[in-house]
Amino acid sequence: MKSNSWKPWALLAPSMTAVFLLLVIPVCFIVVYSFWLRAPSGADIPAFQMGNYAKFFEDFFYPQILLRTIRISFETVFLCILMGYIPAYFFYRSSSRHKQIFLLLIMLPFWVSFIIRTMSWINIMGDTGLINHFLLRIGLIQAPISMLYNEFTVLMGLLMYLLPFMILNIYVSLEGIDKSLLEAARSMGCTEWQAFREVTLPLSLPGLSAGSLLVFVLTAGTYLPPMILGGPGNDMIANLIFKRVIGTLDWPFGSAISVILLALLFIIVWTYNRYLGINQIFKSFQGN
Amino acid sequence: MATSKKQPLVQFKGIMKQYGKVTAVEKMDFDIEEGSLVTLLGPSGCGKTTLLRMVAGLEDPTEGDIYIKGVRINDTPIHKRNLGMIFQNYALFPHKTIFDNVAFGLKYRNVSKDQIREKVMQALEMVRLPGVENRMPSQLSGGQQQRIAMARAIVIEPDVLLMDEPLSALDENLREEMRREVDNLQQMLGVTTIFVTHDQREALSMSDKILVMKAGRKQQEGDPQTVYNQPVNHFVADFLGHSNFIKGQIVDVNKEHVHVQIETGDLLIADNKNTFNLGDRVELVVRAQRFDLVDEDEITTKQEMNSFAGRIKDRSYMGGEVSYFIELGTGREIHIISMMRTRIYSIGEKVRVQVAPHHCHLLAIES
Numbered sequence: 001m002k003s004n005s006w007k008p009w010a011l012l013a014p015s016m017t018a019v020f021l022l023l024v025i026p027v028c029f030i031v032v033y034s035f036w037l038r039a040p041s042g043a044d045i046p047a048f049q050m051g052n053y054a055k056f057f058e059d060f061f062y063p064q065i066l067l068r069t070i071r072i073s074f075e076t077v078f079l080c081i082l083m084g085y086i087p088a089y090f091f092y093r094s095s096s097r098h099k100q101i102f103l104l105l106i107m108l109p110f111w112v113s114f115i116i117r118t119m120s121w122i123n124i125m126g127d128t129g130l131i132n133h134f135l136l137r138i139g140l141i142q143a144p145i146s147m148l149y150n151e152f153t154v155l156m157g158l159l160m161y162l163l164p165f166m167i168l169n170i171y172v173s174l175e176g177i178d179k180s181l182l183e184a185a186r187s188m189g190c191t192e193w194q195a196f197r198e199v200t201l202p203l204s205l206p207g208l209s210a211g212s213l214l215v216f217v218l219t220a221g222t223y224l225p226p227m228i229l230g231g232p233g234n235d236m237i238a239n240l241i242f243k244r245v246i247g248t249l250d251w252p253f254g255s256a257i258s259v260i261l262l263a264l265l266f267i268i269v270w271t272y273n274r275y276l277g278i279n280q281i282f283k284s285f286q287g288n
Numbered sequence: 289m290a291t292s293k294k295q296p297l298v299q300f301k302g303i304m305k306q307y308g309k310v311t312a313v314e315k316m317d318f319d320i321e322e323g324s325l326v327t328l329l330g331p332s333g334c335g336k337t338t339l340l341r342m343v344a345g346l347e348d349p350t351e352g353d354i355y356i357k358g359v360r361i362n363d364t365p366i367h368k369r370n371l372g373m374i375f376q377n378y379a380l381f382p383h384k385t386i387f388d389n390v391a392f393g394l395k396y397r398n399v400s401k402d403q404i405r406e407k408v409m410q411a412l413e414m415v416r417l418p419g420v421e422n423r424m425p426s427q428l429s430g431g432q433q434q435r436i437a438m439a440r441a442i443v444i445e446p447d448v449l450l451m452d453e454p455l456s457a458l459d460e461n462l463r464e465e466m467r468r469e470v471d472n473l474q475q476m477l478g479v480t481t482i483f484v485t486h487d488q489r490e491a492l493s494m495s496d497k498i499l500v501m502k503a504g505r506k507q508q509e510g511d512p513q514t515v516y517n518q519p520v521n522h523f524v525a526d527f528l529g530h531s532n533f534i535k536g537q538i539v540d541v542n543k544e545h546v547h548v549q550i551e552t553g554d555l556l557i558a559d560n561k562n563t564f565n566l567g568d569r570v571e572l573v574v575r576a577q578r579f580d581l582v583d584e585d586e587i588t589t590k591q592e593m594n595s596f597a598g599r600i601k602d603r604s605y606m607g608g609e610v611s612y613f614i615e616l617g618t619g620r621e622i623h624i625i626s627m628m629r630t631r632i633y634s635i636g637e638k639v640r641v642q643v644a645p646h647h648c649h650l651l652a653i654e655s
Contacts, residue, residue: 183346184379186366188444189396194367198392202383 027262033255044251052256062240066260069237072151073219076158077212083159084166084211089200091167092174103171106164118157118228122148149231157225162218166211173207174200209276217265237261295358297322297480298343298448303352305338305504312338314504315352320448320497325474325481327491330501331527336484339501340450343482345369356447367396372441372479374451378433380425386412386436387421393444411439414473431462438470442477449474449481455490467494488528492516500524522571522654530576532622535653538568545592545645548572552618556594558648571651576625578647581612584638594648596641598622600633614641 034052037045056062091102109117124130125147132144147153177200185195223238235243237257244254296319305313313335320326328336341347343354345366353360361369372393380389390408399407412418415435425433434454441449454470455463471494474481485491491498492512500507500515500523508520519525522533534556540547541560548556548570556572564570584597601621602613610632612624624641633639 178377178379180375180377180379181381183344184373184375185381185392186346187344187369187371187373187450188393188440189367189370191365191367194396199381 030255030258033251034259036252036255038250038252042249052253053260055253056256056260062257065235065237065240066264068235069220069261070264072155072158072236073216075155076162076219077215079155079159080162080166080215081208081212084163085170085204085208088167088170088174091171103168106167109160109164114161114224115228117160118224121153121157121160121229125153148229149234151230151234153229154226154234157229158219158222161222161225162215165214165218169207169211169214170204171207173204173210176207177203206276209272213269213272216268220261220265220268294322296320297357298482299353299355300339301353301355303339303342303354304350305335305342305347306350311504313342313349314506316506318499318506318509320480320482322480323478324496325471325483325494326497326499327483327485327495328499328501329485329488329491329527330507331486333503334501335504336486336499336501337452340452340482340484343448344371344373344450370444370447372444372446372449374437374441374449374454376453376456378425378430378437378457380433380436380440382425384425385421386423386425386428389425389436390421390440390443392440397444407443408439411443412436414442414476415439415469430458431466434458434466435469438473442473442479446479449479451481451483453484453486456485456487463490470494492528500527502527518649519573519651522573522651525573525649525651530623530625532572532574532576534572534574534620534622536570536572538564538566538570541566546650548648548650552616552620554596554616554618556648557592557645558650559646561650564650564652569653571653573649573651574622574643574647576611576623577627578643579622579624579626580642581614581624581626581633582640582642584640586640592645594643594645598639598641600635600637600639603633603635605632614639616641 033044035048035050037047037049037051039045087106091099094102096102122129126132127144127146127148131147132141135141136144181199181203182195185199186192190198220236221238223236223242226234226236226239227242238261241254241257241261244250244257298320300316300318302315302317303313304311304315316339328339330336338347342349343356345361345364349362353362355361356369381392384392387408390411391404394404394407408421409418412421415438417432417435417439420428420432420436425436428436434457437454451470455466458466467490470483474494483490483494492515495512497509498512498515499509502523508515508524510518515524516528519528525531525533534550536548536550536556538546539549539555541564544560545557546560546564548558550556550572558572596616598614598616600612601615604611608627610626610628612626612633613621614624615621622641
């Protein structure tokens with residue numbers, strides 16, 4: 001027994017090494033960078049000062065983006081729940097032989113590049129896109145309607161990206177519900193709707209909350225949908241980081257914003273774990 | 289005898305269920321008397337569960353009608369049927385306390401809060417689990433969960449109690465105990481009960497009536513003793529208990545007995561039940577427990593006793609009984625379960641096997 005105790009560690013070693021080298025160390029670098037100074041010449045000067053953080057909270061410009069990120073994340077979660085539960089429930093109740101194919105279709109978007117999928121909305125909703133083209137053609141409008149580059153399209157892009165995560169999480173949790181529980185509820189006097197409220201909904205909450213956390217975290221850290229489908233006023237915090245680091249090569253300030261985002265997500269995950277238990281997520285992936 | 293014209297509580301009339309091309313239950317008529325416990329017995333896939341689920345409203349019959357208290361319920365939705373159902377895996381709501389589980393059905397029946405409390409406590413008392421109302425189902429053992437499932441089903445005072453293999457998930461000793469408890473509870477409440485099982489011992493010990501099924505067809509219905517002692521066909525005889533089957537031909541018939549010449553040439557005497565004629569080919573059924581095993585040199589006192597010489601070929605000691613395989617002089621092997629009224633015989637020993645004519649049951653040979 002004792003001689004075998006090293007074996008799990010040996011098996012874990014490759015992935016632990018990868019996580020350490022590719023995640024832990026870079027994050028440490030980011031944290032260190034966030035305290036550095038940036039010279040007007042553009043050079044990074046090693047230092048330990050809070051200037052970058054002070055700059056973030058200096059006026060309302062940056063915190064506003066942070067707040068917007070949080071708001072959009074909550075909106076995305078809310079919309080994902082609303083739009084994800086119904087298909088998940090449909091798959092769960094379906095006794096169709098093609099159920100596996102439906103589920104595969106849910107995964108299908110993952111096979112196409114995220115950027116391409118996001119850009120394709122331009123072809124649909126842009127000024128010369130499908131919708132405008134069609135409306136002009138049937139004479140309903142005289143000039144193209146401007147539909148892109150606002151918060152609505154950003155949310156749409158986010159939904160398209162994140163909905164599958166929510167659907168699959170809810171679906172797995174629904175699949176785990178013993179169907180005889182529903183039959184028991186029905187036999188004791190519940191209508192179908194009452195049985196859903198008494199049994200299905202409460203027992204699918206673990207999947208729902210796991211999906212919500214996943215969607216929230218992914219939304220808060222994404223920058224592509226706002227970049228491609230949003231206007232100048234729709235930037236989220238990841239766009240800010242992108243612009244600082246890639247645009248102006250301001251690593252210290254970009255790092256400071258990253259650390260702030262990291263802190264925000266840490267608080268969210270910690271709160272979730274405190275009240276719901278993070279292991280629900282893993283349970284959900286194990287299929288009960 | 290005056291036949292009472294009392295209407296059965298549950299009636300199946302020409303009931304049938306098909307799944308696509310597969311027939312789960314063949315056209316069947318069946319009645320269940322009020323207050324009785326009826327067992328649907330058969331191997332898995334015989335349609336017994338389908339029949340039960342049709343009563344519950346969880347399956348729709350393809351053809352035929354189901355009546356409860358004289359009212360056709362085919363089109364009554366599940367939640368309006370007032371049935372108590374007990375599932376194989378208990379189906380307790382894992383996210384609700386024991387109290388809420390038991391109170392569940394009452395909540396949908398316009399019962400006041402005080403009354404719900406009273407009835408739930410009463411039901412928990414009845415299943416001998418008072419004081420667990422604030423616990424969660426996962427905190428109870430399997431047997432306790434089974435009792436809660438029972439409390440939950442009976443608290444609504446259902447017209448019919450439906451049990452789908454409720455004891456099969458329990459281990460052997462607990463099953464025995466729960467079987468008696470279900471039986472007592474059912475008798476105490478007098479609730480009409482349909483019990484689905486593949487366990488013949490459960491069926492024989494609890495039922496007022498047994499319906500033996502095979503491949504969607506009714507094989508035999510009757511009280512446990514009739515079904516056990518007078519099986520109507522090979523399947524029923526084989527499914528219930530340990531039987532020996534011996535083929536033969538009737539060579540003599542008198543008022544009391546028929547004489548059957550069996551394959552080996554020996555003559556066997558069976559009671560004459562006026563069902564067979566001279567020359568008929570028949571199958572003799574003798575239960576393994578009905579044989580008597582005596583010493584080789586013991587002489588039969590009764591004249592009509594069937595008696596053969598044999599040799600113990602194999603033996604397994606099972607505590608309360610001994611199971612023997614005995615080779616008869618003619619090369620035929622029979623199975624005997626002896627309650628050890630005499631001594632235990634050893635392998636190779638020569639013995640005499642006896643069986644009374646009234647323990648030899650005759651069946652027509654099925655083609």
